Amino acid sequence: MTLSVDIHHKLGMFSLDAAFTADGGVTALFGRSGSGKTSIIRIIAGLTRPDRGRVVFDGTVLADIAKGILVPGHRRRFGYVFQDARLFPHMTVSQNLDYGHWFAPKPERSKNRDPIVEMLDIGNLLHRRPGALSGGEKQRVAIGRALLSAPRMLLMDEPLASLDEARKAEILPYLERLRDETKIPIIYVSHSIAEVARLASRVVVMRDGKIEATGLAIEVLSQPSGTQTFDRREAGVLLEGKVESASELHRLSVVALKAARMSVPGITHAIGKKVRVHIPARDVMLATIEPAGLSALNILQGHISWIGDATDGMMEVQIDCGGDAILSRITQLSCERLALEVGKSVYAIIKTVALEP
Ligand SMILES: Nc1ncnc2c1ncn2[C@@H]1O[C@H](COP(=O)(O)OP(=O)(O)OP(=O)(O)O)[C@@H](O)[C@H]1O
Numbered sequence: 001m002t003l004s005v006d007i008h009h010k011l012g013m014f015s016l017d018a019a020f021t022a023d024g025g026v027t028a029l030f031g032r033s034g035s036g037k038t039s040i041i042r043i044i045a046g047l048t049r050p051d052r053g054r055v056v057f058d059g060t061v062l063a064d065i066a067k068g069i070l071v072p073g074h075r076r077r078f079g080y081v082f083q084d085a086r087l088f089p090h091m092t093v094s095q096n097l098d099y100g101h102w103f104a105p106k107p108e109r110s111k112n113r114d115p116i117v118e119m120l121d122i123g124n125l126l127h128r129r130p131g132a133l134s135g136g137e138k139q140r141v142a143i144g145r146a147l148l149s150a151p152r153m154l155l156m157d158e159p160l161a162s163l164d165e166a167r168k169a170e171i172l173p174y175l176e177r178l179r180d181e182t183k184i185p186i187i188y189v190s191h192s193i194a195e196v197a198r199l200a201s202r203v204v205v206m207r208d209g210k211i212e213a214t215g216l217a218i219e220v221l222s223q224p225s226g227t228q229t230f231d232r233r234e235a236g237v238l239l240e241g242k243v244e245s246a247s248e249l250h251r252l253s254v255v256a257l258k259a260a261r262m263s264v265p266g267i268t269h270a271i272g273k274k275v276r277v278h279i280p281a282r283d284v285m286l287a288t289i290e291p292a293g294l295s296a297l298n299i300l301q302g303h304i305s306w307i308g309d310a311t312d313g314m315m316e317v318q319i320d321c322g323g324d325a326i327l328s329r330i331t332q333l334s335c336e337r338l339a340l341e342v343g344k345s346v347y348a349i350i351k352t353v354a355l356e357p
Contacts, residue, residue, distance in 0.1 A: 046073030079146030259322025
């Protein structure tokens with residue numbers, strides 16, 4: 001699957017100029033509020049006609065304004081999941097799902113809906129109405145409804161944004177199953193680095209209606225914020241490794257990175273499985289001598305490879321730990337006190353590491 005978008009569109013004072021391609025897996029459209037993410041997804045969905053440009057899906061031209069081509073939204077066969085579930089309140093969950101099914105082309109409609117109901121774990125909700133569901137349950141039903149229309153691609157516009165942290169944590173594993181089991185390509189709009197780090201294979205970073213960066217998630221998300229537009233407080237790195245061992249007793253997995261090894265909470269992955277670990281820069285402290293007597297499990301030795309400029313008294317320091325680059329966000333004062341400079345040997349004390357499937 002390849003989606004290629006090259007469009008220009010004006011919305012009042014706002015000007016959208018975006019060109020990117022997405023292939024299989026999850027492509028995150030990432031950027032601050034007002035950067036133009038929803039406008040792009042509406043153009044892909046066929047809900048907005050761009051002023052100029054083209055949208056092509058797998059060789060089929062969906063929009064080519066110069067040639068007067070504009071395939072209407074309902075013919076594009078894309079599933080759409082919004083921030084709020086937008087279920088029909090007067091219908092039961094089962095009837096909401098039937099509605100999605102009705103949009104599937106006839107040969108696909110005969111397919112059993114049970115696997116989707118099971119994957120999203122909504123079998124026990126089928127007779128309820130949306131008013132009697134939690135926010136997370138509603139979103140699962142909305143995803144089910146979109147999937148039952150047998151979409152060629154799923155467009156998800158901040159599907160977790162209206163949920164609290166607990167509901168987000170509850171629904172993320174379902175999104176992972178969706179990604180891994182259905183293989184339907186997904187365009188996923190989000191302004192949360194944590195969500196993007198967990199779900200996306202590719203990232204398109206937007207700012208003020210323009211594309212600022214695009215590439216593999218592990219590359220784009222690991223760039224220091226001095227060279228990127230991420231909210232500095234959200235800076236961090238995403239590293240690839242393999243599960244080397246797991247301790248049932250301590251509920252910890254050891255992940256081998258390029259050179260370093262890391263203990264990560266959770267034992268949900270098989271030994272040998274390729275995984276990603278996300279390390280927020282704000283959770284990495286630095287020491288110039290080897291620390292002892294700390295509760296932190298991960299203390300890595302390395303050399304400073306980059307130091308960013310100070311902003312509001314905070315700075316980012318990149319540490320090369322044998323080929324694994326880790327980012328630390330510390331105060332300018334600490335940087336001065338420790339006399340940090342490029343090339344200096346340091347220990348990175350990592351407070352939290354999350355395992356991303
Ligand atoms: N119909 C419209 N008329 C004028 N301006 C609009 C219209 N729709 C959107 N905009 C403006 O276009 C810009 C991009 O909006 P858009 O919703 O695409 O951003 P976003 O990145 O999805 O933001 P958010 O994360 O807050 O949803 C915003 O500045 C918005 O105010």
